[in-house]
């Protein structure tokens with residue numbers, strides 16, 4: 013399979029108890045063998061898909077006012093979330109301090125109208141929602157990985173390790189992924205050489221030969237987001253999947269009526285002072301109507 017890596021099935025300890033609560037508890041999971049893309053889907057690959065099918069991504073369509081009761085009509089226009097760093101210290105609890113909904117932002121114009129993909133053909137495609145990722149995957153005869161498959165692949169055969177390459181963030185000073193160094197969101201030291209996304213395969217692969225599992229862009233999985241079960245289970249789950257949108261709804265949160273999916277791997281915006289999530293166990297929930305400049309995807313084949 014071109015540009016894919018075959019992963020032999022097995023069981024592994026999923027999750028972590030050393031970082032954020034949503035990753036706990038560590039629990040044993042078994043997955044059957046599968047294939048997975050060796051790097052995130054690139055701009056060039058996504059362009060071929062759009063050229064052949066005429067596909068229009070969610071960010072290019074006008075949002076339906078009925079889905080967003082009370083929304084500012086000025087925001088009910090095609091667009092996407094763009095990283096828009098503040099120039100002064102901000103409250104890290106409020107992501108709206110560095111995310112802006114930018115009309116006209118989409119995969120061809122990652123920073124909004126006027127921005128281009130020039131020189132970024134080998135970068136991961138961004139500004140894709142789950143339905144866009146799924147449309148691409150089915151066009152090419154693949155599927156999105158489940159959360160368990162994604163994490164098993166990201167671990168690269170290293171049981172329980174913090175990072176996809178081991179325990180040390182930068183072994184012998186070598187940067188292993190495109191993350192954020194410095195005080196997010198004000199200061200980006202660029203120790204890894206990249207401010208935004210980077211061409212795929214710019215950093216070493218993990219033990220399975222997979223690139224960019226950590227950092228660069230977050231990656232959509234096929235699973236809806238739910239808390240890990242804390243009760244003792246009778247048996248090791250095999251090929252677990254979260255297929256119920258209802259279970260992912262969180263009352264009281266913004267966008268409470270919109271289902272959430274699991275994204276994995278962290279991005280170029282993940283920094284130790286804010287979001288140490290460039291790790292296989294890290295997981296985050298994102299509403300299915302979301303597209304941003306730091307989320308992409310890769311495909312799997314079963």
Ligand SMILES: [Ca+2]
Pocket residue numbers: 190191192193202204205206207208280
């Ligand atoms: Ca970086």
Ligand SMILES: [Ca+2]
Pocket residue numbers: 052224225226227228229230231276277278
């Ligand atoms: Ca990634």
Ligand SMILES: [Cu+2]
Pocket residue numbers: 278279281282283287288289
């Ligand atoms: Cu992050």
